[in-house]
Structures are given as structure tokens and as C-alpha cells.
Amino acid sequence: MSGPNLHNALLRPPIIQILRAAGFHATRPSVLDTLADLTARYMMILASSVASHAANAHPEDPAPAPVLEDIYQALQDVGALRPQLREWEEDWQGEEDTRGLENFLGWFTGPANREIRRVAGFLPSEGDMIDPESVEKEDFLTALKKKHSKTGEESRYAGTVLGKSAEEHPIVIEGGVPSIQEWSHQVRSRAPYVAESDSSGVSSAPSNLSDADEVHQYHGHTDIKAPPTINGNTQPARAASTARHALRLALKAHKRLPHSPQRDAHLITILGALNDYLPYLAAISYGLSGRPVESGSTTGGEEIEVTLHSEIEAEWRATLTSTPLSLKSRPTNGRVRGQGLDFEIAFVLTTLGYVLSGLARPGVLRALYAPTTPTPEQRTAAVQTATKYLLQASAVHSLLASSPSFTAAGRQTGTATAVPDLDPAAQAALSSLALAEATLLAVLKDDSYVAACIQARNPNDKDWMVRAPEIPKVRALLFARLCVRAAEYAEQAAAGMGAVGAHGKTGIDEDVVGYARVLGRVARARACRFFGVDAELAGKIGEGIAWLRAAKGALGLRSESQGEKESSAKSKGGFSRLKKEWAERREERRLEKDSGGKDRVAKGELDPGDDAGREEEGRVIEMLETKWERMNDTINTQLIPPSTDLLANLPSGRDIHSPPGPYKLPSLDEEQLVRMRAPPAEDDHETRIDMDDSDDELTGPAGVAPGAFPERSSSTYY
Template sequence: MPYPFPLPTTSSFSFSSCFNCDSHPSLPLNASTQRAVVRETLKKHKRLPPSSQPANLSSVVSSLTGYLPYLFAVDAGLSHRAVHGDEINVVLKTAPAIEWRPTISDSLVPGKEPPRIKVQSLEYEVFFALSALANTYTLQARAALHPLYVTSTAPVGTQQRQAAVTTATRNLLDAAAIYDYLRSRSETLVTSPPCPDISPAAVSAKCSLALAEATLLAVLKDDPYPAVVAQDRNENDTEWMYRAPDIPRVRAHLFARLCLAASEHAAKAYSLCAGRPAGGKINENFTHYLDDLRRTSRAKACRFFGIDSELGGQTGTAIAWLHAGLQELGIERKESSKKTGGFGRLKKEWTEKREDRKVEKGSNWGADAGKLEETRVLEMLETKWTKQNDTMLTQVIPPVGPLLAQIPSGREIHTIKPFQPPLLEAATLEAMRAPPDRSDEPGAYGSSDEETLTEGTPVGAFPGTQGEYRTATPSYY
């Protein structure tokens, strides 16, 4: 958690080949220059090993935020909108042909990346660029939370934990604002999207997903149990004794309502993606994550209702709430018992160790939406409270069904601030009234995914004789 979005890659593109700007002749050139930076940054990021990618996310954000003001300036010129009171006159010469590789679209061949999609509208260029930025914000949230789950080093302190959660929450809310802007912008489209990534259903689902994850982080910030479970597996932990986690009763009930709100957002996202959105089918890994997040959020809510009951002296009801949480996760009670042996226990231990290795390597960890972590917490509390109830209280454990029937509605904690499209500074826009000093024709590489050079005319060659020239090594520009 959050979802490990892959970042897209894109082909090269020359704005001057498709657009003229009489009022600001240098705008197409500058837009092409900034887009080339984005293309190279995305290409570099994709080729980095997974452990090195988090450190490169700031470069991706910087390149995208540098490109977006120029892209929105061209878009404003096509729509006859003023920027800083300055009219921009952009004329479309020919339809653009830009290639982007989707990130959550289903691949035609299992195990392969989805094929590149040709975008023939500047509107969908805006969608892909903003989606890439929102995905990067989500990945930055993952990078901020990663130290909380590492068990090979000393556990982080309370202040570092809260700072990490605050940073991740801010990034997720920024991503949600972008997706919400794309959702509202998609309502004015008259053409069908070229792929599910930028379909109205997908951007709405991503917005709900980001809001659900940000809501869960509001709970994680003051939830001590995941840290206790991780601490128990950490060999570098020097604390051999700790005080039992104490959560005030009112806050436990509040946390349960927040988890239910997150579950409602995840359920909405899942319903949007479970069908077949416009443009094709969404990758099953993404839809499974949404369903796991819905289940995990409801299981967390059951746990906090159990904590609320246990603090009130109703240990039997508290244990029933834990059983309800395991049921929401789709886990049978016999699997959580210590009596489970043989292949079942071996499989469980192997799954947990595999997830821990993913966390250590920093690759694709948390792809189960925190389902394994919540299972560990529920099993820890069930063992503790069952022993307490069997030896001291001997309260009757009620059935799960009536408890689930009385679950209240969720409670919201975050509001999405409207996303404001970035605008060029007035001085920068005024400077582009000068004619361009060079051409912005694309280089030899057709796509950021390709390594091979396209054949071009050698410098100084007579037209039509490029086949007679050979170079020992290609030139890079």
C-alpha cells in the first residue's frame, strides 16, 4: 500500500509539425523541448532497477511539472482561452500522432506489457501527462511509507512514523485532486478514449482509490498494532518489553468509521473497474488490489469495533469482531489457529517470508493492499483475547452475522482540493513572442521504449543516397 503503479513511456513528438502559433511563435518549440525532457526521464526511470526507482521519482515530478504549463498553454490556445490576460492563437495543422504505453490496461499477451496506444488528440496527451504525474505522487507515497515495513533495520521512531504518514497522505491527496480534475474534464469529451487508462471509469476509480488509501493512513498514523506486529518480527529490535497498546474507546470507534469510509471508496473503485470500461479491459492485478483493499478496510473496521468492545469489558463480543474481520478477509478460522499444522502452516509461513523479502527488496511490496499485515494483527489479538477469555472471563462468543448486520456507515476525514492547471509565468509567455531560433523535429528515436535508431539521411549526403553511407557507431544527440 499504496498501489505500485508503473509509469508510462512515450514516443517523441514535435509540436511544430502539428501546431502553428501566430501570437507566440516559440511556444511549439518550447513545448517540444520540455516534452523531450519528460520522455527521457520516463525512459531512464523505467530502466532503473526497482531499488533505485524511488530516488528518481523527484526527477520525474520535476520534468512533468515543467512540461505541463507549456502543454496547457497550447491547449488554451486551441480553446481560445487567455493566459494571464494574454490571447494565444494556436492553429491545428494536422492531427497529432503520439504514442503512450498504458499502465493498467490488460495486455493481449500474458506476461507482456500492453501495446503502445496511438493518441491523435491533444486532449488525451493532457490525460496521459497528468495521469503520469498522479501515478508518480502515489509512488512517492509508497516510498515514504516503505521504512515503516522494513524489518531488517531498527524500527523507526514515533516522530519518523508520523512524518512518513503525513508525507504519504499529502502525496495521495495531490494524486486524488489530479484524478478528480481528469474525471470532471472527461465529462466534456465526445470521443471514446483510446485505452482504459484514461477512460472516465478508470480515472474515477483511481480518485476513489487514492482517497481510500489516504483515509486509511489517517488511521495508521495512530494505530500501534501494525508496528507491534512488525516489531515482533524484527531481529534488530532491542526492546524486549513494551507496554500494551492503549487506544481510547472513542477513538477506536472513530477509526472503525474511517476504515468503513475507506472500504466504501475502494468498493466504488472496484465496481468501476470490474466491468469493461471504454477502451478495453483493465488489468486483473489492479482490480484484485481494489477488492483486497475493500476487504482489508472492512477487516480493520471489525478490529477496531473489537477493540472498542474489549475496552468496555465485552471480551466475547471483541473476539467475535475479530472472527468477523478474518471472515471479511476470506480466511477460515482454523487457518489462524495455532493448531494448524503440516502443509497449511508451511504455506502460511512461506507466504509471509516472501512478502517480507519483497519489502526488503522494495519491489512490488504491499500488492495485497495490506491484507497479510491485517491478518497478522487479527491473529495476534485473537490469540491474546481467547487466552484471556478462556482462563479468566469465560464470556460467550456471539455469532458473527448479527454483528456484521449492525455495522454503521463510514465517516469521511479528507476533502479533495480542486486541482489548478499550472500556467506559464507572464514573463515566460511574453518571451515566446519571438520567432524560434531552431527546429523542434524529433530525434532518431521513435519511442522511449526503443533502443534501435531509425534510418535517417547522413549530414552532407546528396538526397536519395543515404543507403551508400555507413557509420561504425551511431551518433546520439
């Protein structure tokens, strides 16, 4: 018997018992099959809703376990619980409204279902001389299996869907080690002894392994120079040089790629190079500070002896800096030189944060703007992956903002001020910006209005020939508060990055600051749209239109009806009206410029608009406003209240993602530590990797700042 047939067969007895408890002692098989099918569909909808809420609340877990709050929201979705007060009303009263849950429990345990519970074995039958509290609560399948089992055990069902799976027993090999893990530990424990007992003249080599290593960074790339810098009983510096060289090649290859899906896909290569490089940097940092390396083994961390002969110097290109620091301390190529290993780790971490943010956007765009309309499952998978990247990027920037060592490293550049890219305020702002984008993605996953607007513009979509696009009801108030929270995060990011360049200091590039401002406007406009959707669902279509006009005002878009009223009301004072219109159009052009990401779409593809989503949100608002105004003019004629004060009276936001903790540097595993103890070849002492960097200044297509940031005018990269 297949799985679905077995599940349907197991569902029939409960339906029969429910009909029996309701007073029906006979029924047709077709009626029984129909009721069983309806029950199965309802249970599937309830389970799918619980899984969806669990994925929204815990996107960082690959298989999130539902909690009570997820089940409570799912019961509201399927109509089992009737909502009483809205969330802002609960916040106003200071207590949660649980009347719906209490009514549901009262109905479940009340006299209406007493007979069903008795048949199920939760209540004693008449004539039973037992204590009601001692009734064992078992489902009918468990009781049936015990009834047909002579021994009272489930051994006869082992290995089937009705029983437990067979337990795995260890296989002992006679005459050898107990397990492969034990053999592996023995081999690894002998590796240091073999290296130390070698008497061929290379036993003293580990003490001078890295005499030829000095780290020099070139705008995100690295060279290995001759002066002695680090030595010790292991070779993390030499292994780090190899990983650094791979990172350099990956960054140089990324720079040469044109703006295309191939460039976005290449970010995975850079991410892999960064993840290979960071453990060695952490090992060198632990060795210089005298701390043991956390290898993840049960025996504890291993200490690495590292000696610093001369201070490490690194040179990176400041990606987000608006202007050069000073002509005396900064080269004309826009690079920043600093001293210390923390300076290098800080810029590697900033690159990691940029790459993680950059990986989030292409996947969502490919899913939403594909030639074929994506299914809800495809859209959910893309959003969850992008959310994971953004939360990781927020954690990386949070580490850079909270670590005093990285803050001090940003000031060791020979200048009076810190590098803006490593400023704590800038890193905290980038962390807030990543949280804002992650919060908006949680709303975008279930935003059926955006999906319908994209589907209407898709020339390859043919579903309109079969049926009209379905726009299911959404949790408008919840989505609105999430958008308000995203706007607060984006405004915090814009204020933090703007404060970096205050008092005449060098600041963050204005394109990035402008992007954060526009993202905050888009989030507030989306919140107004969902408040309008809630009003329209409640039958207040006039109030809904007012909310849409408030959303257009937040985006800097003018409503056509508003423009007609102003032109008819102001027949005089043409010059002042012209001056006002010119100022509004200039503000709109500035917002379009700050939103970034223009003219990147190939011919024949769907245009996703700007990076901040301003154009797409404007299209959705225009679509709803046109539809609702037509309905209000023909069916429900309601007065449209003024929309000037709606933006100022928005409620407070609500978090869907808890801010992640600071990023933890990855550590070397035990195999890597064993390999670093091996003696090097003789020619390793003369290793010198000095790649020609003459192509760094070649002219090419304008680069894109990492993440969803707008394009930069110069050819900059990490």
C-alpha cells in the first residue's frame, strides 16, 4: 500500500467515529470519502500555514521547528480562531487579547464535543468504575496495535510505517581499532611526533618557516614580499599567503567581468576565497595574542607559536569613501595604507559583508522577474536564501562596529581621522541597512500585489488566457508594521552614514547614503499601501485611496487628481505654481538618482527597476489607485479624506528578525593544523609572489558598489 492510500485509510476511522458521535449510524461510501478528503485538505492547509509562519520567524534555520505562536497564527489563517482586537489595539491596552483562543478551547472541551472525546478514549464511558484522571490518552491506532499484539510490544511492526525504525548497531572489527574515528585520532596524534623526530637536518625548519613572509594588500589583493615578518612552529602565514593569492585572483577576475548574470554568479567564488582566507587570519591573530586556536576538537584548542619580526603593512582601496583622505597620506589611486593584522582582517570582513549583501539581490530578482511566473514555493526559497545572506552580512558589520580593535585599526593610517569604511558608525549603519532589506524581503515573500503587477507586465505570461491573477488576502496590518520597522532601520542607516562625514571629515559616498534614504521612503510607502489594503478590505475604499496617495507622497510621486485640483484652484500666481512644480520635479529626479541601478536590463527582459524598489512600488500603487478610484466612482461612492497627516501618524514598527549577534571568525580544523606542522620544501624559503598589478588602473565599465548599493561613477571594487 502506498503512502497516500495508507494515510487516507487511517483517516477514515476517525471520520466514522465523529459521524457516530454526531448521531449518524450509517452513511454512503462516497459521503465518507468526501468528508475524509475535506479533512485531509484542511489539515494540509493548517500544516502548510504553520510551516510558512515558522520559516518566516526563523529563516536562519534550514528546518525550523514550529512554536506555539506559529500554530496560533495558522489557526487564525484557516479561520479556526477569530481575531478580536488588532495589534495596535492590544498595544494600547497593554495586554494580549486571548478571547478567540479561550472560545476555541471552550468549544473543544465543552459539551458539544463530549461524545467525540468519549469515543476517542479521553473520557470514561458510562458504567466504568475508574478515575477520570487515570484515563490513558491514546489515539485509536496505538490502541488498535496493542489490541492485536499478543506480547504487548511493537516488534512485529518494526521496519514499517506503523513501527519504529530499526536501530543502528556499531560493527566491531576484531583484531583492530574499535572505530575509524579512533584510527584517525591515532594517525593525527603521531603526525607531530614524526615531524619532530626527523633527524635529516630539517628539524629546525619549522622555527623559520615564514621568515620570507610579509603581508602587503593591494586594494583588496595581496602580495608576499621578502622582508621577514612572522615565524613559528606552524605555518599559518604561509598557508594564509596561498589563500590570499586565491582571493586576489578572484577579485581581479570579478573586476574584469561586465555587468551580467555571470558577474553576479562570480560572487560565490569570492565568498569561497574569503571563507578559506579568514581561518588563517584568525589563527595568526590567535598566535600573536597567545590564545589557543579553537579547532572544534574535544581535547581543547591548540596553541600556535607565532613571532612578529616587523609590523604587517596592508593596503586596500576604500570602496565607500566619498573623497580621498589627504594628499600627503593617501596615494592618488585611492588606496589606504594601514599597519597591523587587525587592519587587514577589518577590510577582509568588510569585503565579506559586501559580498553577502551582493549575493542577496540577484537571486530574488531572478526568481521574481523570470520569463515564466514563479510559483509561491520558488519565490519563498529565493527570499529565504537572500534573507540568510543579509542576516549574515548584518552580523559581519555588527562585529566591525562593536570591536575596539578594528576601530583602532582604522585610525592607524597616518591620518588624523579614521577610514570612513571602518568607522563604527558606518559599520553600524550598514548592519541596520541589511536588517532593513531583510525585513522588506519577509514582506515581499507574501506580497501578492507585487507578484500580480510583475505578472501583468510579463509578455511571456499566458495565465491570463485561463484565469485572472488571484490576489489572496494578506495580513495587511502585520505587513504594514514590518514595513515601518524596515523604514526605521533604513533611516537609522542613512543618519549613521551621514554622520560619518560631519564636521568637515571625509564621509561615506553620497550615492550609498542616498540609497538608504530612498529605501526608507519605499518602506514607508509600502506601509501606507498595506494600511490602504486593510481599509479597502474593511469596506472603507475612500480611506484606502487616501493611504495610496500618502504612499505616492512618500515616494515623491504626484497624484493626477491632486495635480488637477491644484491647477484648477490656482488660476492666478502662475510663476509661483511653476516654481513649485519645478521643485517637485527636481526632487523626483533626485530620488530616481539616489535609488540607483538604472539601465542594467538587457533587451527583452523584465525591468526590475531601481535597487531600492521605488519604481516597482510606484507601479503597484498606480495599479491599485486606478482600480480603487474606478470602483469608488461607479459602485461605492465615498469621500476621500486628506492624506497629508497619514504619514505622520504611522504606528510603531515590529521586528520579524531579531538583530543577529556579532559575526564569529571561523577557525581552522584539526586537519589543517596538522598540515601546517609539516616541514616545508627547501625552495619555500625563497618564495616570492609579486604579481604584476599594472592592469589595476585599466579603464573598464563602471563598477557597482557591493550589495544593493547604487552604481559608482569610478571603476572601484573591493
